Amino acid sequence: MYQVIARKYRPQTFSDVVNQEHVKTTLENAIAQQRIAHGYIFSGQRGTGKTTVARILARCINCVNGPTPQPCGVCANCLEAAKGGGMNVIEIDAASNRGINEMRELNQSVLQRPASARYKIFIIDEAHQITTDAFNALLKTIEEPPEWVVFILCTTEAHKIPATIASRCQHFSFRSVDFEDLMARMAWICGQEGIEADAEALAVLAQAGEGSVRDSLSALDQAIACCGAQLHAAEIRALLGMFSLESLGQVSQALSDSDSRRMLDVVDELERNGHNLQHFSRELARYFRNLLVARIAGAEGAARLIAASQVQRQSLAEVAAGFSEEDLTRFLHLSLELFRDLQYSLQPRFHLEIGLVRLVQAGRLVPIEKALAEIQGSGAGSAAEMRRPANSVPPPSSPAVVAPKPRAGPSPFEIDSAKKAAPAPGSRPPAPEGDARERLLAHLVQNGLTHLADAVENSSVTAAGAELQIVTAKTYKMYLEDRHFESAVREVFGRPLRIKITVGETGSPPAAIPAKAAAGNGADDIASKALANPEVQRFREVFGGEVRKVRNLKE
Numbered sequence: 001m002y003q004v005i006a007r008k009y010r011p012q013t014f015s016d017v018v019n020q021e022h023v024k025t026t027l028e029n030a031i032a033q034q035r036i037a038h039g040y041i042f043s044g045q046r047g048t049g050k051t052t053v054a055r056i057l058a059r060c061i062n063c064v065n066g067p068t069p070q071p072c073g074v075c076a077n078c079l080e081a082a083k084g085g086g087m088n089v090i091e092i093d094a095a096s097n098r099g100i101n102e103m104r105e106l107n108q109s110v111l112q113r114p115a116s117a118r119y120k121i122f123i124i125d126e127a128h129q130i131t132t133d134a135f136n137a138l139l140k141t142i143e144e145p146p147e148w149v150v151f152i153l154c155t156t157e158a159h160k161i162p163a164t165i166a167s168r169c170q171h172f173s174f175r176s177v178d179f180e181d182l183m184a185r186m187a188w189i190c191g192q193e194g195i196e197a198d199a200e201a202l203a204v205l206a207q208a209g210e211g212s213v214r215d216s217l218s219a220l221d222q223a224i225a226c227c228g229a230q231l232h233a234a235e236i237r238a239l240l241g242m243f244s245l246e247s248l249g250q251v252s253q254a255l256s257d258s259d260s261r262r263m264l265d266v267v268d269e270l271e272r273n274g275h276n277l278q279h280f281s282r283e284l285a286r287y288f289r290n291l292l293v294a295r296i297a298g299a300e301g302a303a304r305l306i307a308a309s310q311v312q313r314q315s316l317a318e319v320a321a322g323f324s325e326e327d328l329t330r331f332l333h334l335s336l337e338l339f340r341d342l343q344y345s346l347q348p349r350f351h352l353e354i355g356l357v358r359l360v361q362a363g364r365l366v367p368i369e370k371a372l373a374e375i376q377g378s379g380a381g382s383a384a385e386m387r388r389p390a391n392s393v394p395p396p397s398s399p400a401v402v403a404p405k406p407r408a409g410p411s412p413f414e415i416d417s418a419k420k421a422a423p424a425p426g427s428r429p430p431a432p433e434g435d436a437r438e439r440l441l442a443h444l445v446q447n448g449l450t451h452l453a454d455a456v457e458n459s460s461v462t463a464a465g466a467e468l469q470i471v472t473a474k475t476y477k478m479y480l481e482d483r484h485f486e487s488a489v490r491e492v493f494g495r496p497l498r499i500k501i502t503v504g505e506t507g508s509p510p511a512a513i514p515a516k517a518a519a520g521n522g523a524d525d526i527a528s529k530a531l532a533n534p535e536v537q538r539f540r541e542v543f544g545g546e547v548r549k550v551r552n553l554k555e
């Protein structure tokens, strides 16, 4: 009878179990000391050995030579545990037996002494699926179990086990299995089965499992069914909808060349070859994740973190060196979004095209610190230089973000924050009354009261003694009668002023306000002055766009 590989090669002893060293060692030591708990929780990703270890533990406990960390494997009790159940080792799949009746039955069964072994061991798989009532029924048994009972709860979702139960169990969490160990295990199994598979083919299968041994072994079954006794990476990739580093590398190449056109070709090629675009986006996200990890940790440092062979990790690290950490973070973020979008998309091709082109655009962004540093940098370096050159990439050792150059004067941001940190309005030395409008404006803008700022901007304002005279259009009058405005005035002038609002023509400002700060020709003057400012010009060169409005906040 044909038996799937995963079951055929279920480890029978702790030493066959790959990884999970912490679990194995702790259990072995406890058994050697005859310290056997009544409740265990095994949690972790599927296919990492929970059921397997539960059965091994059952053997260790019940073996005629036991309890022993080295069960004989041939006595009746060992055989019972290995085949997954009998009178003394009872396996329950909670996914299908999750109700209160099943738990009552279980409680009954718990009360009867084991017939032919020391312990009665209950292995409950998918334990998180047990209903709340059923858990409650079970609780009493777990609280005061008969001396001959051991529960092993296996689950992928430990947080769903009620605290009342969990607190009475020893908890072991199973990790997803390391790539290299998984490769070695698969190579061994292939050897046993007489299957020829090169390292790359094994790497593809190991990657397909994403840390789950069972999933990788299922992929191996599939590959053998499809390709026979000789496995090749390319065929397996096609079978499993995976992509080689070279094909994913086209995307990173297009990114470092800032070449949107190439991206469209990539999509076209995928379509023409009948590839699944969703699979591609999933693999792309994984690719950027691996690049980011390689960029941060380096090829060697990332050995445990990247599920890839040493050669692949090396090539990932080389590609990663061509991008900054920030770039790769952005790419990963965007590719995850793309993956999510594609899952629901009725037009996967369009989504993929947009997604890849957006990646190129994101790659063109210059770090803001760098942009500011350049703007400040007393004219050294032109805007053209600042745009990332199409194919030059920073050397691997270059810091991810270029530190701002030392510069002559404070930046606009520094001026701005200095303003925000200015002493409280009350302690401010009294300013000439002529500034009233500008001071008010600055305060309103800084506090995000934009509608009031708008109103003031379109009004003329004169402070005369204890009175603030405002001439404004009818539409703004209502805003200015608001108490927010009143308190803003109090803050700006350090005392309450009587606010006198008149509706009228605001075109010609009262004499008290300096002409340049007012509307009309004065405003044009300020605007042209501002536009002539070299910093403003560099901003426009770098970021593009147009200047819509010039507001004088400095006075």
Ligand SMILES: Nc1ncnc2c1ncn2[C@@H]1O[C@H](COP(=O)(O)OP(=O)(O)O)[C@@H](O)[C@H]1O
Pocket (backbone or CB within 6 Å): 005, 006, 007, 008, 009, 010, 011, 016, 017, 018, 019, 020, 045, 046, 047, 048, 049, 050, 051, 052, 053, 154, 177, 185, 213, 214, 217
């Ligand atoms: N840590 C491991 N070492 C070796 N093989 C494993 C490991 N984990 C899982 N397997 C393989 O996967 C199959 C399923 O494992 P199982 O223990 O049932 O996983 P789960 O964690 O989902 O209970 C096993 O039969 C075995 O072939």
Ligand SMILES: [Mg+2]
Pocket (backbone or CB within 6 Å): 047, 050, 051, 052, 125, 154
């Ligand atoms: Mg299981």
Ligand SMILES: [Zn+2]
Pocket (backbone or CB within 6 Å): 062, 063, 064, 065, 071, 072, 073, 074, 075, 076, 077, 078, 079
């Ligand atoms: Zn035995």
